[in-house]
Every structure is written in structure tokens, then in C-alpha cells.
Amino acid sequence: MARNIGGQISNLPIAAGATVTAPGGGTGFYLVIATGAVNIRARGATYGTDAYSLYQQGQGTRQQPGENQVPFDVVDIQNPNTVPVVVSIWTGFSDFVNNQLILSNAYVQNVVNPVYPVANAALNVQIPDLTGSSFNDANGKTWLPLYRIAILVFNCSNADVYFLQKLGATALADGSVGAVQPLTPVRFDFSGDYSIQQAAAINAIISEIYAAIPA
Numbered sequence: 001m002a003r004n005i006g007g008q009i010s011n012l013p014i015a016a017g018a019t020v021t022a023p024g025g026g027t028g029f030y031l032v033i034a035t036g037a038v039n040i041r042a043r044g045a046t047y048g049t050d051a052y053s054l055y056q057q058g059q060g061t062r063q064q065p066g067e068n069q070v071p072f073d074v075v076d077i078q079n080p081n082t083v084p085v086v087v088s089i090w091t092g093f094s095d096f097v098n099n100q101l102i103l104s105n106a107y108v109q110n111v112v113n114p115v116y117p118v119a120n121a122a123l124n125v126q127i128p129d130l131t132g133s134s135f136n137d138a139n140g141k142t143w144l145p146l147y148r149i150a151i152l153v154f155n156c157s158n159a160d161v162y163f164l165q166k167l168g169a170t171a172l173a174d175g176s177v178g179a180v181q182p183l184t185p186v187r188f189d190f191s192g193d194y195s196i197q198q199a200a201a202i203n204a205i206i207s208e209i210y211a212a213i214p215a
Helices: none
Strands: 007-014 019-022 028-034 038-044 053-055 060-062 074-078 085-092 109-116 124-127 142-155 162-166 176-180 185-188 194-197 204-214
Touching: 007 019, 007 074, 007 142, 028 038, 038 085, 053 060, 074 085, 085 142, 109 124, 109 142, 124 204, 142 162, 176 185
Parallel strands: none
Antiparallel strands: 007 085, 019 074, 028 060, 028 085, 038 053, 038 074, 109 204, 124 194, 142 185, 142 204, 162 176, 162 194
């Protein structure tokens, strides 16, 4: 069999318990990025269908070089976790090095999600953690967040104090984890789901920073 040197990378969000298919055939695959362990199998019309096996970031598999290699057509990726995950998977014919300590800093970028870009637009701002899903930045480009780095709250009011509180809170300051004083910017460096509410329109700009990869 003539060997085609090359491959492709697919960036995919996977909901909890869901299965997605990564296009692109080959004789091997490799998890460049995975925010959680996933089950993977290769399959193809000539290749057949493998059983699922568990893989983590930096792991993969390949057929041994030789004339008897049978390429697969696609790989199925199953998320066994109770939370969404994001994976970046390479499939192709080139060799790879199994490296569970892989560093993807050059590939992962810090990207701003404009949660509440217009002041005085609402009485309640929801700030769910988007890790494992997707969002569009201010320029309309779609990103897959690996994890949240920070929540940024810029209080533009000269009188109101805004409380960062648990998502779904029904009273002002209920379940608060922080406060933003008038005319003050505050950065909250943690993950999780939160909200800000007020009796009057919220006079603030609210954004998030995520470590993300392009969709």
C-alpha cells in the first residue's frame, strides 16, 4: 500500500455522555488536547470497527509500519464524563510520539468572551462557565474553551455595588462570592457558574477570559 504522509486536526466540543465523529482517515490518531479522558474507536468500510478504548491527552495509537496496514475512515469519540469536554485530535498517516506531558501553550490562546458588553442593558446578567462548549469573541470568531481563566467586572456606576453571586440566586447578594465597588474594575480568577443582579439596570461591562482553541 502506498503511504500518504500527513493528517489533519479536528477541534471538537463533546457534551456529557455524547459521541461525535472526527473526519479524516489514516493509520493512527493522537489526542493533542483533551480536557477529560474520552473513549475512542476507529472504524471504516474495509478496516472494520474497533472496540472503544479510554485515552487521555497526549495518548494515541497507530498501526505498525508495513504493507499490511489497513487505513480507517473515521474515529468516534465518546465522552464518558458528567461534564462537557473539548478535544483536539490528529488523524492521519504520519508517525507521532506518545507524550502525556505534551505542552500545547503555543496552540492554546487566552480569549475574551464578551458576556455583557453594553452597560445598562439588563437587570440580571448570567455568567455560566462555558468550559467544554463554544462562544464567539468580539470579532465573531468561534472558540472552544478549555477552562475559564477569569471573570472581569468593570463597574461603571458611581453609586451601585455589584455582587457576584451563585447562578440562580433569587435575592440581591444571595450566595455572594465577591463585590465590585463603584467605578472599580475587579478580576475574579475562578471557574463555576455565577450571576449579577440589581433592582435597576446594571451599569457595568462584564467579560470572561478563557484558555481556548479555534473551532
